[in-house]
Amino acid sequence: QVQLVESGGGVVQPGRSLRLSCAASGFTFSRYTMHWVRQAPGKGLEWVALISHDGNNKYYADSVKGRFTISRDNSENTVYLQMNSLRAEDTAVYFCAREPTGGLDAFDIWGQGTMVTVSS
């Protein structure tokens, strides 16, 4: 079935790095724009980054620009989020989500999320 599964979360000290992965299955991954969205404990959803279906276009929230990098491997059906110089305010559940190209302009499938805790 159509599925996104995140991994790579954990507890990390401020200033350190972490790489999240999101493995896709059940659909043609290379046809979809992919996003990362996060949710701090008890807070609302915050869009983090997107990567176009072919990897040529990337956009970031100002809060992570210059520290986070989104990438994808269409041969492995996986999207990544490299997070550097982590701060306490990056503590959140990180979701990946897909956006069909050419129509929906919405996130129709989401992963279950992976928790990132930045703490000394």
Add this chain to the structure above:
Amino acid sequence: DIQMTQSPSSLSASVGDRVTITCRASQSISSYLNWYQQKPGKAPKLLIYAASSLQSGVPSRFSGSGSETDFTLTISSLQPEDFATYSCQQTYSTPYTFGQGTKLEIK
């Protein structure tokens, strides 16, 4: 950045009630407005896209309306499984901002 403001932030209602949640954008976003439902510990679920289009598999008691800056999500007759948090999102321009969420609780 486009700011999305939802009202109310929380709402108490009973099974069978008709409920409306409002979302306002800080500038015109045409119809690039989506609604999501989220239950505790779960991922968001797409309910409505393009302001008024019902996502496949979503019950017809959910409906959306609006354009430009003012949008509404209506649940015509609340069911027990509808008690959750609802968030609007604009996909008119990056960053794709969300509203702060509306928590719908059982009265």
